Amino acid sequence: MTDTASAAAATVSKSEQAYAAVKSRIVDGSYSPGYRLVLAKIAEDLGVSVVPVREAIRRLEAEGLVKFERNIGATVSGIDPTEYLYTMQTLSIVEGAATALSAPLIGEADVARARAVNAEMRECLQHFDPVRFTRLNQDFHSVLFEHCPNPHILDLVHRGWNRLASLRSSTFRFVPGRAHESVDEHEALLQLIESGSSPDDIEKAARRHRSATLDAYLAQAAANDLPTPQTTQQ
Amino acid sequence: MTDTASAAAATVSKSEQAYAAVKSRIVDGSYSPGYRLVLAKIAEDLGVSVVPVREAIRRLEAEGLVKFERNIGATVSGIDPTEYLYTMQTLSIVEGAATALSAPLIGEADVARARAVNAEMRECLQHFDPVRFTRLNQDFHSVLFEHCPNPHILDLVHRGWNRLASLRSSTFRFVPGRAHESVDEHEALLQLIESGSSPDDIEKAARRHRSATLDAYLAQAAANDLPTPQTTQQ
DNA sequence: GAGTACGAAATCGTATACGAAAACTATGGT
DNA sequence: ACCATAGTTTTCGTATACGATTTCGTACTC
Numbered sequence: 119m120t121d122t123a124s125a126a127a128a129t130v131s132k133s134e135q136a137y138a139a140v141k142s143r144i145v146d147g148s149y150s151p152g153y154r155l156v157l158a159k160i161a162e163d164l165g166v167s168v169v170p171v172r173e174a175i176r177r178l179e180a181e182g183l184v185k186f187e188r189n190i191g192a193t194v195s196g197i198d199p200t201e202y203l204y205t206m207q208t209l210s211i212v213e214g215a216a217t218a219l220s221a222p223l224i225g226e227a228d229v230a231r232a233r234a235v236n237a238e239m240r241e242c243l244q245h246f247d248p249v250r251f252t253r254l255n256q257d258f259h260s261v262l263f264e265h266c267p268n269p270h271i272l273d274l275v276h277r278g279w280n281r282l283a284s285l286r287s288s289t290f291r292f293v294p295g296r297a298h299e300s301v302d303e304h305e306a307l308l309q310l311i312e313s314g315s316s317p318d319d320i321e322k323a324a325r326r327h328r329s330a331t332l333d334a335y336l337a338q339a340a341a342n343d344l345p346t347p348q349t350t351q352q
Numbered sequence: 353m354t355d356t357a358s359a360a361a362a363t364v365s366k367s368e369q370a371y372a373a374v375k376s377r378i379v380d381g382s383y384s385p386g387y388r389l390v391l392a393k394i395a396e397d398l399g400v401s402v403v404p405v406r407e408a409i410r411r412l413e414a415e416g417l418v419k420f421e422r423n424i425g426a427t428v429s430g431i432d433p434t435e436y437l438y439t440m441q442t443l444s445i446v447e448g449a450a451t452a453l454s455a456p457l458i459g460e461a462d463v464a465r466a467r468a469v470n471a472e473m474r475e476c477l478q479h480f481d482p483v484r485f486t487r488l489n490q491d492f493h494s495v496l497f498e499h500c501p502n503p504h505i506l507d508l509v510h511r512g513w514n515r516l517a518s519l520r521s522s523t524f525r526f527v528p529g530r531a532h533e534s535v536d537e538h539e540a541l542l543q544l545i546e547s548g549s550s551p552d553d554i555e556k557a558a559r560r561h562r563s564a565t566l567d568a569y570l571a572q573a574a575a576n577d578l579p580t581p582q583t584t585q586q
Numbered sequence: 587g588a589g590t591a592c593g594a595a596a597t598c599g600t601a602t603a604c605g606a607a608a609a610c611t612a613t614g615g616t
Numbered sequence: 617a618c619c620a621t622a623g624t625t626t627t628c629g630t631a632t633a634c635g636a637t638t639t640c641g642t643a644c645t646c
Contacts, residue, residue: 131422132600156627167601169403172629173410180414182504188365189607189628208504215445270442274508366630390597401631406599423598423637 133170136160137177144183144194145283151196155184182281197285199339206332209278214325216263216275217307218317223265229308232261236304243297251297258304262311262324296334303327367404370394371411378417378428379517385430389418416515431519433573440566443512448559450497450509451541452551457499463542466495470538477531485531492538496545496558530568537561 242251476485
């Protein structure tokens, strides 16, 4: 997120470097779910000792990106259907709130930018480009919640997105129809914001936008006989 | 939270012990906001080395209980008005959601227990016992959200409460009228749950319950000329 | 007398080292 | 051929050690 990479490395602790390095590898998919994170190995790769690496990994654990078991080690955490449900449900709530809180601060330029992004997303649907679609999707939503005045909520939203990042484009692949609906809902959201709708309505719409993705996934999972967790009403 | 103290200490890592020890001291007030957490000193007190202590402190930092500055050290984080707003707003959202998700799972016994607690809270108002009042308040709300089927949301709620724990009973003291309103709202919440109201209504009520506390505090703060952060609509 | 510069003490950040636990492998028995 | 067991290897958990950075106190200068 905030990473000026090599520059100003002197003022950045090694623990911080390790954190950024491992995190980006997880989020960008270089380390995929289940990948075994061996402290000594990572330490050597990064040219630091194990202590800062360990610290970095524990931080990532706190964010849910890594699973750390005592005396066993760390692995990049995958998302099983239950976890997916928990994460999406939580994200639906905090993202809805973040969007509602942001709405009054979203200007015309922001809306225009979001529209442009959404138009590109439509193109991706034609050319079937899931990777790009997913990145644009994140861009779109960033516009919606980046002005959120409450940093705690914003942080929770970012964590949720990071958590989902390892599933990159899977929704698009698993639930083809959903992507089309999604861009339509984006447009509807923008209109709600433009028209100065109540925060409450915006929150509901933003929530439903995500819940719908979850529901589509669950339906698909049920059809494919994947284990679905106990249903919880939203 | 889950701490069987001395028993089974062998299976618990020192880092874990340190985490639990420092956390409880912060939450119970032994270490008050601003207290300087010197790694070496804590390590000696606990009879471990600095490495696990450092790890514990960083975990607490991730939860917002501790502020850690590079090359300077760790202090128990206080809550200034802005932070208080952020925390309460976030809590209002996640707690509202947690309560709504729990509601269908709350049984008669739970409601009865909550009523008993609330009755005790009324007594505390008469005898002016803020400490006890605050503890009972937590008990009351625990009944409401402890059945939340989404552990991620539940965890966020717990973090919020911990974060507020250092302000123990301050609301009661600062905004006297609020405590009376609070117990009334508790009763109203229970009735909503008993009557099987929609999750949406329960969520709204739970949210407003907390927002009202925040608003009361902000009004008080404004009257006393405390610095109030930019107002954000909820 | 106040402000600045220098030095000592305290504290942090990280490397290294070693004991402990788990995972793996090979060997022997049924 | 398969399972159990003992030994080996890997990897973690934590103690200790030391260089780096900050803070505090003191002395010196204007």
